[in-house]
Amino acid sequence: MYETTTSSGLSDLLFKLFNKTRFDLVYLSLGxxxxxxxxxxxxxxxxxxxxxxxxxxxxxxxIRKKSxxxxxxxxxxxxxxxxxxxxxxxxILGNIEKQHTKIQxxxxxxxxxxxxxxxxxxxxxxxxxxxxxxxxxxILTNFICFKQPNVIQTTFEKxxxxxxxxxxDSTYVDYQTCFxxxxxxxxxxxxxxxCYKQYNVHRLMSIRQLxxxxxxxLFDSCLDxxxxxxxxxxxxxxxxxxxxxxxxxxxxxxxxxx
Numbered sequence: 591m592y593e594t595t596t597s598s599g600l601s602d603l604l605f606k607l608f609n610k611t612r613f614d615l616v617y618l619s620l621g622x623x624x625x626x627x628x629x630x631x632x633x634x635x636x637x638x639x640x641x642x643x644x645x646x647x648x649x650x651x652x653i654r655k656k657s658x659x660x661x662x663x664x665x666x667x668x669x670x671x672x673x674x675x676x677x678x679x680x681x682i683l684g685n686i687e688k689q690h691t692k693i694q695x696x697x698x699x700x701x702x703x704x705x706x707x708x709x710x711x712x713x714x715x716x717x718x719x720x721x722x723x724x725x726x727x728x729i730l731t732n733f734i735c736f737k738q739p740n741v742i743q744t745t746f747e748k749x750x751x752x753x754x755x756x757x758x759d760s761t762y763v764d765y766q767t768c769f770x771x772x773x774x775x776x777x778x779x780x781x782x783x784x785c786y787k788q789y790n791v792h793r794l795m796s797i798r799q800l801x802x803x804x805x806x807x808l809f810d811s812c813l814d815x816x817x818x819x820x821x822x823x824x825x826x827x828x829x830x831x832x833x834x835x836x837x838x839x840x841x842x843x844x845x846x847x848x
Contacts, residue, residue, distance in 0.1 A: 591683055591695045597709035600665075600698055604717040607663065607694070614660040615653065615727050618714060620702055621734030622647035623668040623679045631777040634805050640812065643781055643847055645682050647733050647772070650846040654690055662693045667710055669701035702734065704749055708757055715762045724764070730754070731770040731783050755786050770844060773797075778804040778813045781847040789842035796835040803829065803836070814848040 592607070594600050607613075624644035631638040648666050656662065666683070670676035676699070683695045700710065711730065718728055732751060736743045751771050758766040771786045773779035778801055784793060804813055807824035811817055818840065825836050 591680065591687060591697060593697045593699065595699045597706070597713045600696070600710060601713040601717065603696060604714065605720075607696075608717060608721045611661055611663075611694070612721075613663045613694075613723070613727075615656070616663045616665065616714070616718060616723060616729075617650070617653055618665040618667070618711075618728075618730045619648055620667050620707075620730075620732045622666055622731075623670065623675065624648075624682060625675055629775065629780070631775070631780075633777055634810065638777060638810065640777075640780060644679075645686070646781070646846040647731070648679075648683060649686050649690075649693065650844070651848065652844070652846075653693070654686070656692070658690075658692050660692055662690075664693055664695045665698065665714065666695065667698040667700055667702060670697070670699040671701075702750070704746065704753055707750065707753060711754065711757060712761070715765060719762070719764070725766075725768050728765055728768045729770060730765075730768055731772065733772045735772060735774045737775055751786055751790070758787075773843075776801065778808065779843075780812055781814060781845055782843045783846065784839075784844075785842045789838065792835070792838050792842075796832075796839070799832060800835060800839055803832070813845075815845050816848060 592603055594603055622644055624642055626642050629640050629642050631640070649664055653662055670679065680697065683697065687693055687695055698710070700706070702710070732754065734750060735747060739747060754769055758769055767785060767787050769786045770783040771790070772783050803825055804821055807821050808817060813821070822836065825833055
């Protein structure tokens with residue numbers, strides 16, 4: 591595992607690693623560190639608890655399942671200023687590296703701001719572009735989300751995804767569909783992210799209805815790859831006119847865990 595704090599340090603480290611290793615996939619996560627063991631929800635009913643999925647935010651299941659012939663670079667950017675918190679996450683990532691020898695990890699101790707995001711994402715994409723890493727080989731996922739945000743945090747949450755997407759659209763066009771946004775602290779979609787460029791507008795128009803369908807078909811079960819078909823069957827049977835909305839959700843969403 592490698593560690594750095596600055597965008598220039600990250601750039602130097604990336605070029606050194608790429609000079610030694612040809613990576614098949616680069617996965618970057620923002621705000622994915624583990625800082626709690628359990629997550630509580632009040633919908634679909636009060637008192638629902640779930641294991642925190644932070645380790646799958648940092649290294650999703652689909653990456654762990656990849657062939658051992660595929661070399662994967664994991665980059666985690668988050669604020670690790672608390673000693674115990676950093677040790678916990680270093681231990682998690684270290685164990686994943688031991689179990690999956692194809693994975694190498696860079697931990698970047700930095701609190702992302704609306705001003706600094708350009709430097710860090712830019713440092714990564716300059717290196718990837720130089721070394722010919724295509725858009726099918728890169729995923730950037732934003733997990734920065736506050737449970738009970740104040741006004742400043744709400745503004746930050748709202749603006750960050752747009753700033754990232756505008757950066758990709760204007761400067762790194764080849765990677766403009768590589769940015770995924772977490773659905774946040776919503777029970778049914780807790781383990782899912784979506785392609786921001788291709789789905790955000792559709793999400794705003796349809797997610798409330800889709801969550802209702804999940805509630806009526808899954809009840810207290812969280813959505814995952816093992817029960818997606820239950821929702822599909824429910825919509826096809828009772829709300830066939832909304833089938834396209836569900837298809838759009840499925841086409842543009844990634845499950846992190848199962």
